Amino acid sequence: MDLKEIGKVNPDKFWYYLHKGQFIYNKTIKTANKSEVLFDVGAGSGYFASIFVKKGKTNKAFCIDPFYTQDQIGNKNGLNFVKSIPNEKADLLLFIDVLEHVEDDLALLKSYISRSTNDALFVISVPAFKSLWSNHDVFLEHFRRYRKKDLQILIQKAELVEVESSYIFGSIFPLVWLIRKIKRSKNIESDLKQSSNIINFAILNFLKIEKIIPINKIFGTSVFIIAKKH
Secondary structure (H helix, E strand, O other), rough: OOHHHHOOEOEEEHHHHHHHHHHHHHHHHHOOOOOEEEEEEEEOHOOOOOHHHOOEEEEEEEEEOOOOOOOOEEEEOOOOEEOOOOOOOOOEEEEEOHHOOOOOOOHHHHHHHHHHHEEEEEEEEEEEOHHHOOHHHOOOOOOOOOOOHHHHHHHHHOOHHHHEEEEEEHHHHHHHHHHHHHHHHHHHHHHHHHOHEEEEEEEHHHHHHHHHHHHHOOOEEEEEEEEEEO
């Protein structure tokens, strides 16, 4: 969760984070069942790293974000919150909704390659499709949204090899696209708002269609890719 959105929702009870977190976790452990050292780059609240810690799938997890305040750094709930890259080398690196925040996404990605082990996995998620651009992106200070092909080209330039790629939230893409075209709010603000238990339940169950129909191969609101070193 982005630092600018902490407190807006409870990620443990909000459909977006519950679905995305489980999706990323399930895909990752199919490739690497356990990690020694995990880096969550641009981690914000550290929600995604916390999933691997709670399930005992990493021995040490670092949440890295240069914008942490002094009160936010330190060891909390098994997560090491730091402002710069630790001296250790990671074998699992999460880049969840971070590359879109920097002007030079390739430079950021490359800066972590030398700080990773030879068999390291890079797990990346970014917002998808320029057509979904809204004031929510402006509020979060995004530079861009991506197609899957854009992300594939980026990892090739970083000399990483694709293991798996897809979109996420393909089943709700048409609805999100329609809402953003109709809404066109002039207010620069986050779209993130806590949903009721009923709405959370309904959306989470609707998203299960993605396990049956391969719609995530075509489109979605996020792009997802797992890559490794040559």
